[in-house]
Amino acid sequence: xxxxxxxxxxxxxxxxxxxxxxxxxxxxxxxxxxxxxxxxxxxxxxxxxxxxxxxxxxxxxxxxxxxxxxxxxxxxxxxxxxxxxxxxxxxxxxxxxxxxxxxxxxxxxxxxxxxxxxxxxxxxxxxxxxxxxxxxxxxxxxxxxxxxxxxxxxxxxxxxxxxxxxxxxxxxxxxxxxxxxxxxxxxxxxxxxxxxxxxxxxxxxxxxxxxxxxxxxxxxxxxxxxxxxxxxxxxxxxxxxxxxxxxxxxxxxxxxxxxxxxxxxxxxxxxxxxxxxxxxxxxxxxxxxxxxxxxxxxxxxxxxxxxxxxxxxxxxxxxxx
Numbered sequence: 001x002x003x004x005x006x007x008x009x010x011x012x013x014x015x016x017x018x019x020x021x022x023x024x025x026x027x028x029x030x031x032x033x034x035x036x037x038x039x040x041x042x043x044x045x046x047x048x049x050x051x052x053x054x055x056x057x058x059x060x061x062x063x064x065x066x067x068x069x070x071x072x073x074x075x076x077x078x079x080x081x082x083x084x085x086x087x088x089x090x091x092x093x094x095x096x097x098x099x100x101x102x103x104x105x106x107x108x109x110x111x112x113x114x115x116x117x118x119x120x121x122x123x124x125x126x127x128x129x130x131x132x133x134x135x136x137x138x139x140x141x142x143x144x145x146x147x148x149x150x151x152x153x154x155x156x157x158x159x160x161x162x163x164x165x166x167x168x169x170x171x172x173x174x175x176x177x178x179x180x181x182x183x184x185x186x187x188x189x190x191x192x193x194x195x196x197x198x199x200x201x202x203x204x205x206x207x208x209x210x211x212x213x214x215x216x217x218x219x220x221x222x223x224x225x226x227x228x229x230x231x232x233x234x235x236x237x238x239x240x241x242x243x244x245x246x247x248x249x250x251x252x253x254x255x256x257x258x259x260x261x262x263x264x265x266x267x268x269x270x271x272x273x274x275x276x277x278x279x280x281x282x283x284x285x286x287x288x289x290x291x292x293x294x295x296x297x298x299x300x301x302x303x304x305x306x307x308x309x310x311x312x313x314x315x316x317x318x319x320x321x
Contacts, residue, residue: 016058026308082311110298124265130290153177158211161218220247230255239266245297247271
């Protein structure tokens with residue numbers, strides 16, 4: 001990296017560091033206009049990351065590179081940070097603002113993938129596909145038990161956080177014949193109109209009481225930390241399922257596990273965790289109607305292409321290329 005950085009210093013173009021994975025097409029888009037250092041594992045080596053940023057004008061990250069005061073103080077030329085995703089918890093926004101560094105998230109680029117995950121997981125939980133698979137593999141042939149599960153048609157999906165992703169979820173859920181309701185503290189009025197679909201806006205308590213499936217699409221903020229604690233989970237409809245593709249700290253995992261184990265809630269799909277990578281999930285042990293995935297709700301081949309290309313185009317535009 002050091003030899004390459006010395007070479008960059010003599011070039012008459014902006015220099016960009018990419019410290020996590022980006023697609024080849026987006027990488028070529030950036031390289032056509034800029035001098036680029038692409039080190040997708042660099043986030044693991046903090047001293048090397050800090051050293052590499054000394055001469056950079058652009059930085060592109062996913063969610064594992066911590067962009068904070070420690071690295072910004074040594075990046076005097078940095079003008080823009082591109083985020084290959086939408087959550088900004090790993091980027092210290094006040095520190096960036098103080099230095100007039102533009103932060104660009106890939107807003108909306110992974111919405112289709114997240115929405116597919118949400119609706120697909122809710123269907124699987126409602127129909128009991130996961131415990132049915134476990135029982136069938138044991139040779140139990142549990143047809144009578146799983147014949148009593150319910151169709152998804154006509155159920156109510158509660159969408160907590162009704163921004164760009166929540167709205168795509170509503171459209172896909174509606175196509176499955178679901179009734180959708182939403183809660184968003186940033187919205188006013190009685191409903192939101194989406195291409196002929198009217199989605200009622202409810203209070204959080206009313207949404208939880210009415211919804212057969214609840215899906216979360218909120219940022220992780222002091223106001224949303226542990227929003228779905230024991231009290232909130234107990235406001236949910238008996239037997240309802242919860243899908244969380246937002247941020248792990250929004251849900252109290254231990255309280256959720258207790259309510260799944262007791263049967264108070266019917267199932268859950270959890271894609272994000274209080275600590276990532278998640279190493280200790282023993283509190284979920286023995287719960288059958290449960291989907292656990294490694295923060296991939298918005299990550300597919302197609303969404304990677306869209307996210308990467310969006311950020312490449314936006315960083316190019318910001319740096320004047």
